[in-house]
Amino acid sequence: MNFRFLKIPVYIDPTYWIFLLFVVSTLNAFNRAGVLLAVIITFSLLTHEYGHALTARFFGAQPYIVLRAFGGFAYFNESVVAEKQRFFITLAGPMLQGLLVLIAYILIRLDVFNDYYIRFVLHAALYINTTWILLNLIPIVPFDGGGLVRYLLERKFGRKGYRASIIIGIVSAAIAIPYLLFNGYYLFFVIELLIAGFRYCKLWQEEWMN
Numbered sequence: 001m002n003f004r005f006l007k008i009p010v011y012i013d014p015t016y017w018i019f020l021l022f023v024v025s026t027l028n029a030f031n032r033a034g035v036l037l038a039v040i041i042t043f044s045l046l047t048h049e050y051g052h053a054l055t056a057r058f059f060g061a062q063p064y065i066v067l068r069a070f071g072g073f074a075y076f077n078e079s080v081v082a083e084k085q086r087f088f089i090t091l092a093g094p095m096l097q098g099l100l101v102l103i104a105y106i107l108i109r110l111d112v113f114n115d116y117y118i119r120f121v122l123h124a125a126l127y128i129n130t131t132w133i134l135l136n137l138i139p140i141v142p143f144d145g146g147g148l149v150r151y152l153l154e155r156k157f158g159r160k161g162y163r164a165s166i167i168i169g170i171v172s173a174a175i176a177i178p179y180l181l182f183n184g185y186y187l188f189f190v191i192e193l194l195i196a197g198f199r200y201c202k203l204w205q206e207e208w209m210n
Contacts, residue, residue, distance in 0.1 A: 015069035149168060
């Protein structure tokens with residue numbers, strides 16, 4: 001499934017639908033609520049990636065978005081953007097998604113909707129996007145938090161900042177992995193953190209050897 005919105009191409013891989021079906025099945029939500037959850041997840045994911053893509057387009061890159069199993073990705077021509085611009089591109093994803101959290105929170109607080117399903121959508125959007133943002137800001141690549149922390153530390157402290165970002169990533173993975181595992185978060189988050197943690201350990205080993 002492919003489409004273009006706001007002049008940005010979006011490609012949805014078949015594996016994304018399988019992934020979405022898996023998520024809904026783990027919640028035993030093969031009903032109207034399950035369909036709404038699938039819509040909320042997809043809309044939230046697209047909002048996040050559009051934050052990256054629209055900012056990349058603003059800086060002159062040519063972005064496109066891909067949704068596949070385990071998430072979405074906003075690709076763009078990195079050679080035409082500076083490091084500082086890449087920082088803002090990374091930051092824009094969680095910020096635009098944070099706008100969804102704010103809108104859902106305000107509408108819930110105003111309590112203007114009596115319909116059960118509208119209230120369900122608002123509460124689900126608030127929970128999903130808040131959790132998503134917090135997980136995505138874990139300071140280890142490939143999460144956005146890892147790129148943001150690395151940029152800030154390198155800009156301030158150079159090589160020492162880069163090494164500090166590696167240590168922060170390793171410590172963050174060591175804390176987050178057991179927390180997510182024992183609190184019942186989806187296993188793919190844990191697996192992604194494990195892979196990232198091993199990658200950071202290898203980076204630290206390379207830095208120590210140099």
